Amino acid sequence: MIMDRLYGGVCYAGIDTDPELKYPKGAGRVAFSNQQSYIAAISARFVQLQHGEIDKRVEVKPYVLDDQLCDECQGTRCGGKFAPFFCANVTCLQYYCEYCWAAIHSRAGRSSTSHW
Structure with missing residues (x-):
């Protein structure tokens, strides 16, 4: 309530x-x-x-699912493994594999984004 x-x-x-x-x-x-x-x-x-x-x-934290594919590459860059990173920044809220996490969050303005 x-x-x-x-x-x-x-x-x-x-x-x-x-x-x-x-x-x-x-x-x-x-x-x-x-x-x-x-x-x-x-x-x-x-x-x-x-x-x-x-x-x-x-x-208050977002509930993170264990069995999600990368929202960026849908598993193509990580051999279909589930995404170990979740960006909890409200402008993002996406799951990422290691490759896509590094690529996306190294861009200007994204490096300070938190993850679980």
């Missing part, structure tokens, strides 16, 4: 729990129904969650 109130478009929210102990791991996930809400949330970088006596500052 808090993320929806702040950014709108929340279609799923959940807390990650240990499968055996059923105890929270300290992380959660939120899915948005539109790109505008998603961009607003990850651009904020941190959000203050307040509910009752709980007051917690949490970091």
Whole structure:
């Protein structure tokens, strides 16, 4: 409810729990129904969650998938391997293989782009 109130478009929210102990791991996930809400949330970088006596500052990071091909070359420059880099800069939000990451992010204005 808090993320929806702040950014709108929340279609799923959940807390990650240990499968055996059923105890929270300290992380959660939120899915948005539109790109505008998603961009607003990850651009904020941190959000203050307040509910009752709980007051917690949490970091907002994009969820990165493990099985994505490079958005630039579709795997042609890396032998079809999955892309190990994700650029979380809101002007990019693309997956890259090592070759394309080096080529794209060495260009002027892109070198400071963060990745996961």
